[in-house]
Structures are given as structure tokens and as C-alpha cells.
Amino acid sequence: MIQLKDVSYVRLGSPDLEQAEQFATTCLGLQIAGSGKADLYLRSDARAHTLCYTEGDPRRQTVGFEVEDEASLQDAASTLDALGHAVHAGTAEEAERRKVKSFIGFRDPTGNHIELVVRPERSGRRYFASRDAGITGFSHVGLNSTDPARDELFWTQVCNARVSDRIGDIPLMRVNAIHHTIALVRAPQAGIQHINHQVESSDDVLRSYYFLNDKRVPIVFGPGRHPTSGARFLYFSGPDGMIFEYSVGVDEIEDEATHRPRQFGFEPASFCMWGSRPAGMALPST
Ligand SMILES: CC(C)C(=O)/C=C\C(C(=O)O)=C(\O)C(=O)O
Ligand SMILES: [Fe+2]
Numbered sequence: 001m002i003q004l005k006d007v008s009y010v011r012l013g014s015p016d017l018e019q020a021e022q023f024a025t026t027c028l029g030l031q032i033a034g035s036g037k038a039d040l041y042l043r044s045d046a047r048a049h050t051l052c053y054t055e056g057d058p059r060r061q062t063v064g065f066e067v068e069d070e071a072s073l074q075d076a077a078s079t080l081d082a083l084g085h086a087v088h089a090g091t092a093e094e095a096e097r098r099k100v101k102s103f104i105g106f107r108d109p110t111g112n113h114i115e116l117v118v119r120p121e122r123s124g125r126r127y128f129a130s131r132d133a134g135i136t137g138f139s140h141v142g143l144n145s146t147d148p149a150r151d152e153l154f155w156t157q158v159c160n161a162r163v164s165d166r167i168g169d170i171p172l173m174r175v176n177a178i179h180h181t182i183a184l185v186r187a188p189q190a191g192i193q194h195i196n197h198q199v200e201s202s203d204d205v206l207r208s209y210y211f212l213n214d215k216r217v218p219i220v221f222g223p224g225r226h227p228t229s230g231a232r233f234l235y236f237s238g239p240d241g242m243i244f245e246y247s248v249g250v251d252e253i254e255d256e257a258t259h260r261p262r263q264f265g266f267e268p269a270s271f272c273m274w275g276s277r278p279a280g281m282a283l284p285s286t
Contacts, residue, residue, distance in 0.1 A: 002076040002159040004175040005066045007141060007182070008120045009098070010195055011052045012242060013060030020053040020239045027217050027236075028197075028244060029133030033123070039097060044197055045137030048099045048121035051195070058240035061192045062105070063141050064115040065175070070102060073118050077104050079158065090115070109154050110146045111190035133211075133246065134204030135197045142193030142243075145184040155182060164253060165228045168266025172228055177252045179229040187282055194235060194243040194281075198250065202232045205246055212236050221283075224276035228264060233272075235281065243281065 014020045017040050024030045030042040030051060038055035041048070054060070067073055077087045088105040095102050101119035108114055129135060145151040148169040155161040161173035164180050172180035185193040199205060209223050212234075220243060221235035231247035238244050253259045264270035268277055268284055277285045 001157075002079060002116070003068060003072060004116075004159050004161065004181075005068060006176060007138065008047070008064040008066045008100075008117050009050050009052060009138070010141065010192065011054055011060075011062040011064070011098075012192075012240070013056040013058050014053045014240055015056070015058065016239065017053055017055050023217075023238050024051070024053070025130035027131075027212060027215055028238065029129050029131040029135050031128055031130055036097065041099070043123065043127050044135050045127050046122050047138075048123045050138035052098075058242075059191070060113075062113045062115055063143070063192065064098065064100075064103070064117045064120070066120055067116050067118060070118055073102060073104060073116055076116050080104075080106050083158065107190075108143070109151050110144060112143050112192075113190075133197075133208055134199040134201060135246070136200055137198050138196070139178065139198045139247075139250065140181045140183065140196040142183040142185050142196075144187035144189065144191040144193050146186070146188065146190075148184045148186055151184050155184070162253075162256075162259075163261040164259070165262045165264065167228065167264045167270045170266075171261075174253060177254075179231075179251045179253060185282060192242065194245050196245040196247060199246045199248050201248055205232050205234050205248060208246055209234050218280070220280045221278040222272070222276050224272035224274045227270060227273040228262075235278070237280070 033041040033043045033049045040053040042051040044050045085106045090103040099121040100117040103117040105115045152171045163171045173182045218237045229250040231250045233247040235245045
């Protein structure tokens with residue numbers, strides 16, 4: 001079984017790196033960690049980077065997950081290969097661009113591009129926000145799925161993800177104690193459905209609501225509270241239509257052995273217990 005430790009980074013293609021930088025620093029609040037030939041690295045926590053914009057097609061989206069060590073990476077490559085997933089062994093140059101020791105790439109059953117990485121770099125310097133959004137770190141992703149039941153089996157049986165809760169057929173899955181690191185949302189094609197950063201307090205969520213409204217950043221859901229993880233949240237849209245989420249107060253699963261996933265209906269109240277309705281997100285809005 002592939003033992004995922006944590007989500008590590010997201011790589012997003014963008015035709016306009018200047019616009020991406022502007023949004024990431026003045027709206028989202030990430031810190032520029034450097035730029036390469038066609039790469040813009042951004043930090044949100046102690047890691048050297050957690051988001052990288054690369055010049056190119058916005059449909060090129062990748063999520064990186066950390067595995068324990070080189071042996072685990074090689075085991076993962078064999079497992080995926082045996083199951084018929086084409087596995088790309090990252091070159092030294094590609095690994096350097098990702099600030100990791102080594103990595104492999106493959107596609108999940110929907111076609112999402114996934115990378116497994118060993119020894120992602122941390123920074124000796126603390127994260128210093130470009131705007132005071134209160135970000136404490138990159139925490140989870142929503143992934144599109146053309147068949148959530150099939151993909152849930154991939155993430156839970158081929159990998160070590162465990163379902164914390166379900167909303168309709170959307171599984172919210174953890175790979176460590178945090179309520180979820182991956183959510184699978186039904187969609188017609190592969191892609192990242194949303195990118196979550198944790199913030200320090202509910203005040204940060206609400207402050208950003210007013211701040212982003214002032215900046216004319218489209219708010220697509222919230223402020224609200226998820227009955228699933230208990231988190232207070234705000235979703236807004238960034239360059240190339242990518243949805244970003246701030247949230248605070250995500251539950252931790254206290255007892256791995258006894259936790260049973262709860263089933264929530266596929267209805268607005270399951271996404272927000274305060275009554276906020278998603279607008280422009282592929283979720284039930286009425
Ligand atoms: C998948 C939808 C968008 C969702 O937001 C559902 C719940 C939660 C939560 O319980 O915190 C998320 O943040 C999430 O799954 O991303
Ligand atoms: Fe989320």
C-alpha cells in the first residue's frame with residue numbers, strides 16, 4: 001500500500017505569471033520564494049514552497065504528496081506499474097524544479113496528475129506573508145473525479161487514505177490525523193476542484209471576506225461553516241478560474257481505530273451549516 005504522509009505542493013500552469021503573482025501576493029497572501037525560468041514559487045508555511053505557478057496551459061495541474069523515503073517511492077512505482085498506471089520517474093532536473101530529493105508522476109483513475117515526492121525542502125526562514133491573511137499553511141485539495149466511488153477505492157485501497165465523512169458520493173479523506181487532505185468531487189474531467197489554506201482564526205476568514213470583496217475578487221462560497229470538518233470557511237476564485245479556500249478549525253480524528261465516516265446528504269446544508277450557498281461551484285446551490 002502507498003503510504004501518503006501529507007500533501008506537499010500544487011503546481012498550476014498559467015499563461016500569465018505576472019497576473020498569478022499579483023493574485024498570489026496581494027490577494028491570497030502567499031510569500032514569493034523565488035522564480036525560475038518559467039516557475040514562480042510561493043510559500044504558505046515552513047516548507048520551501050507549497051504552490052508553484054509554471055508558465056503554460058492552465059489545464060496542467062499537479063498535486064504532490066510526500067512519502068516516507070526512497071524505498072517507499074520505489075515500492076509505490078512498482079505498485080502503480082503493476083496496476084497499469086504509467087509511471088514517470090522524475091529526472092534530477094525535474095526534482096530540483098520541485099525542490100524535492102526525488103519523485104515519480106502518474107495519473108489517478110480520473111486522470112488527475114499526481115506526484116509522489118521524497119524529502120520536500122523546508123526553509124530555514126519563517127514564512128513571512130505578503131499580506132496579513134493569517135495563513136498558517138497549505139492543507140488540502142479537492143480533486144475532480146469522474147467516478148468518486150471508483151476513485152475512493154484507488155485512494156483508500158492502493159493508497160492509505162481513510163474516509164472521514166461523505167457528502168453524497170463525495171468522500172473527504174485523511175492521510176494523517178487531519179480530517180481531510182483529499183476530497184473527491186464529481187466532475188466531467190480531471191482537475192483540481194479547490195486548494196485550501198488554513199488561517200489562524202475566524203476573524204481572518206471574515207477579514208478576508210471584506211478585503212477580497214473590496215478587491216473585486218469573486219467570492220464563490222461563504223463565509224460559512226462545514227458541518228463535516230467543523231471548519232469556518234471562505235471560497236474565492238483566482239487566476240484561470242482556480243478556486244481557493246481559507247478555513248480554520250478543521251477537526252482532527254482522535255481515534256483511528258474507532259472513527260466511522262458519517263454520511264451527509266448531497267444538499268446545501270451538508271456543505272454549510274450557516275446557510276451560505278455555493279455560487280459558481282459544482283455543488284448543489286438551492
Ligand atoms: C468538497 C466541498 C467543496 C467541501 O467543502 C466539503 C467539506 C469540507 C470540510 O468539511 O471542511 C472541505 O473543506 C472540503 O472538502 O474541501
Ligand atoms: Fe476544502
